Amino acid sequence: MRIGELSQRTGTSRRLLRYYEEQGLIAADRAANGYREYDERHVDRVLQIRGLLDAGLPTRIIKQILPCLDKPRTIYFSDATPEMLATLEHELTRMTARIDFLARNRDAIAEYLAAVRGEGAA
Structure with missing residues (x-):
């Protein structure tokens, strides 16, 4: 899906989605024409990010704990x-x-x- 559809499905502005990408919270594939391409898992990931931000966590902490939110959960922090x-x-x-x-x-x-x-x- 393209950024517009992800935006619509998550209620998150395109600008904010690009910010999440800049912060390393999500990573989009690029189509041949340069457009961002997202798959279904990005919907849940964006909703998780929004929930953590709403709870007051800063993006630097969210970036570190996102791997713990995947299933199966892998908890490993070398740093x-x-x-x-x-x-x-x-x-x-x-x-x-x-x-x-x-x-x-x-x-x-x-x-x-x-x-x-x-x-x-x-």
């Missing part, structure tokens, strides 16, 4: 520094707190909807 590990632990803690916060809000909204629906039926 894992104490700083990188500390950053990942911090991000894990922050994501866990965010997940807990979102779960509480989800539960509150679900309870509200149940109460409103219960009152409407009575």
Whole structure:
């Protein structure tokens, strides 16, 4: 698929996709005419990248952990520094707190909807 289709399927601008490529997060093949060509696996990869960026991870960290997101998972970091590990632990803690916060809000909204629906039926 070309960059326009990948953009449409992932909700990611073409400019951002080119940025991901510049950062080494994705790699496109080039057709004879020079156009970028992506395959189906790029859809999931771009969605993973967007999710990690939305969670607050910087692209330099995302680039290092992307191999861990593949299946089967291969975890090998020859250059894992104490700083990188500390950053990942911090991000894990922050994501866990965010997940807990979102779960509480989800539960509150679900309870509200149940109460409103219960009152409407009575």
